[in-house]
Amino acid sequence: MPTRREPPEVTLVATGRGSDLHNAARFGIRVVEARDPSAWQLWRSLGRMHLGSPTGKDALLLDLDVGQGPLARRLRSMRRDDPIGRACGLAKRTEMPTVLDPTAGLCRDAMALATLGCHVVAIERIAALAFLANDAIESSWLAERLRVVGGESLPTLAGMAGDRPPDVVYLDPMFRTPGDAQVKKDMQVCRALAGPPEDEAPLLRAALAVARERVVVKREVGGPALGDGVSFVVPGERVRFDVYLRPGAPR
Numbered sequence: 001m002p003t004r005r006e007p008p009e010v011t012l013v014a015t016g017r018g019s020d021l022h023n024a025a026r027f028g029i030r031v032v033e034a035r036d037p038s039a040w041q042l043w044r045s046l047g048r049m050h051l052g053s054p055t056g057k058d059a060l061l062l063d064l065d066v067g068q069g070p071l072a073r074r075l076r077s078m079r080r081d082d083p084i085g086r087a088c089g090l091a092k093r094t095e096m097p098t099v100l101d102p103t104a105g106l107c108r109d110a111m112a113l114a115t116l117g118c119h120v121v122a123i124e125r126i127a128a129l130a131f132l133a134n135d136a137i138e139s140s141w142l143a144e145r146l147r148v149v150g151g152e153s154l155p156t157l158a159g160m161a162g163d164r165p166p167d168v169v170y171l172d173p174m175f176r177t178p179g180d181a182q183v184k185k186d187m188q189v190c191r192a193l194a195g196p197p198e199d200e201a202p203l204l205r206a207a208l209a210v211a212r213e214r215v216v217v218k219r220e221v222g223g224p225a226l227g228d229g230v231s232f233v234v235p236g237e238r239v240r241f242d243v244y245l246r247p248g249a250p251r
């Protein structure tokens with residue numbers, strides 16, 4: 001397995017809110033007193049948390065608003081027979097499954113699944129991404145069904161087999177090449193902080209060992225499957241979902 005590159009440090013500019021300090025400690029983010037435009041930072045402006053890269057020609061700036069704007073519209077328009085819902089087996093069931101998302105990123109897919117009624121635990125190793133997603137989720141209706149955990153997923157998956165395993169594991173490792181689906185600003189931020197994928201095969205193996213019903217892997221159109229044994233494929237607009245059904249699980 002290739003060695004992981006160290007992600008750039010992202011600090012939080014002190015906001016005066018106790019909950020921000022609490023979450024900084026929870027996700028392991030260092031708090032600093034002042035905004036520094038030459039560094040990656042999280043800061044609150046007009047009530048909303050922002051994540052930005054050092055300023056310059058290719059500077060990246062992001063906030064996650066689940067109340068209004070494109071993300072909110074995407075969530076409001078979600079249907080169970082959308083590709084991600086069909087891939088996770090939601091279209092045909094009445095009781096929604098529990099989902100583990102071990103490659104949570106900014107949790108947009110996890111938010112979509114929670115909006116559709118799933119109870120989701122989302123794990124993300126890049127602290128700043130977990131912090132930003134958690135900030136957006138914590139103060140919204142999503143908090144009832146979506147919990148963000150910071151850290152490495154492999155040990156969690158390994159420890160899960162005997163202990164209330166999820167019905168579905170939803171995997172979205174970084175694509176090898178930033179195709180159409182990963183050129184958006186939020187994916188550029190994820191790529192800049194998370195770097196290329198390096199443990200996707202062990203993640204799939206661990207996911208297959210714990211999922212009670214299925215493992216869903218989001219892939220780039222035309223890209224190779226992550227592993228053998230794909231049961232069926234659900235095509236999406238700019239991505240596809242490879243579904244690995246567990247023995248005896250309903251399609």
Ligand SMILES: C[S@@+](CC[C@H](N)C(=O)[O-])C[C@H]1O[C@@H](n2cnc3c(N)ncnc32)[C@H](O)[C@@H]1O
Nearest residue numbers: 103104105106107108109125152153172174194
């Ligand atoms: C393509 S992004 C996921 C985007 C996400 N589906 C969304 O909707 O925002 C992949 C993420 O998986 C995370 N990741 C990859 N391997 C991981 C691991 N073993 N443990 C925790 N996080 C991991 C990366 O840090 C990266 O943020």
